Amino acid sequence: MQVLRRLTVVGLCxxxxxxxxxxxxxxxxxxxxCTGNNCSSLRIPGTVxxxxxxxxxxxxxxxxxPGECVxxxxxxxxxxxxxxxxxxxxxxxxxxxxxxxxxxxxxxxLVKIGAAPQNGWYTVRVGQFAGAATExxxxxxxxRYAAGNPNCAGPTPPxxxxxxxxxxxxxxxxxxxxxxxxxxGAIFGR
Numbered sequence: 001m002q003v004l005r006r007l008t009v010v011g012l013c014x015x016x017x018x019x020x021x022x023x024x025x026x027x028x029x030x031x032x033x034c035t036g037n038n039c040s041s042l043r044i045p046g047t048v049x050x051x052x053x054x055x056x057x058x059x060x061x062x063x064x065x066p067g068e069c070v071x072x073x074x075x076x077x078x079x080x081x082x083x084x085x086x087x088x089x090x091x092x093x094x095x096x097x098x099x100x101x102x103x104x105x106x107x108x109x110l111v112k113i114g115a116a117p118q119n120g121w122y123t124v125r126v127g128q129f130a131g132a133a134t135e136x137x138x139x140x141x142x143x144r145y146a147a148g149n150p151n152c153a154g155p156t157p158p159x160x161x162x163x164x165x166x167x168x169x170x171x172x173x174x175x176x177x178x179x180x181x182x183x184x185g186a187i188f189g190r
Contacts, residue, residue, distance in 0.1 A: 025121060027063045032145045038073055039151070041143030048084075048126060050133035057127035062142050064116035069145035069152035072111045072124060076139035083107045084138065085129040091120035094158040099129040114155030115147060 032040025049056040064070045074086055085099030086109040094117050098109040109126075116122075124142075128134040145151045 024059075025061045025063070026142060028142060028144045030144065031065075031068060032143060032149070032151075035150045037151060038071065038075075038141045038143060040145065041071065041073070041141040044140045044142055046126070046138050046140065048128070048134060048136050048138060050135045053133050055128060055131050055133045056135070057125050058138055058140075059123065059125050060140075061121040061123055063120070064113070064122055064144060066116055066119050067147045068116045069147060069149040070113040070116050070122070071141070071143045071145065071151045072113075073141040073143075074109045074126060074138060075141055077108075077136050079107050080104075081107075082134045082136050083129045084126060084134075084136070085109050086111045086140075087125045087127075088113065089123040089125075090117050090158075091122065092118045096156045096158055098156050110156075112152040112155045114152045117158075 026042065026044060028040075028042050030040055034040050044060065046058040046060070048058045062070070062072070072086055072088060074084060077084065083099065084107075085097065088096040088111050090096070090113075096111045096113055098111050100107050101110045113122075124140070126138050126140065143151060
């Protein structure tokens, strides 16, 4: 009886834990050389949940190698509502954001990283563009392409420059937040 109880507990742990780890890290094992939009992409369906007035988001991690073109295209929900955004954070802290592919003509977000800055996992967040509570199903296309691929023509520029820890290792970072950019202790504004 005790062996059965242990097997039940172990089985329950595996069932409860498996969806968590398998749903968060998405790896596209191909690097496409085709040139049509989204021609070599994974289709990732998901749901953005709201909890009352609290905004929710759909978050995953996708892999990229340095220099690759990475395309993240939210093809659903359809334009115009709800107005969603994509925020992608590279392992080095670079942030890529888009909430309107083509202004009022097409509000579906599209992030194109022309040359991935670093090897590793990129955090992808899908949510309502203004942070409002929204519940909707989404479909995200994620593709890795060879450098210079047309899928990343007109790339999304990063919002924040990359942080070079080696550059700042000799600086005194003890001054308060809000110190002038580029001075010792400056945390923001690099």
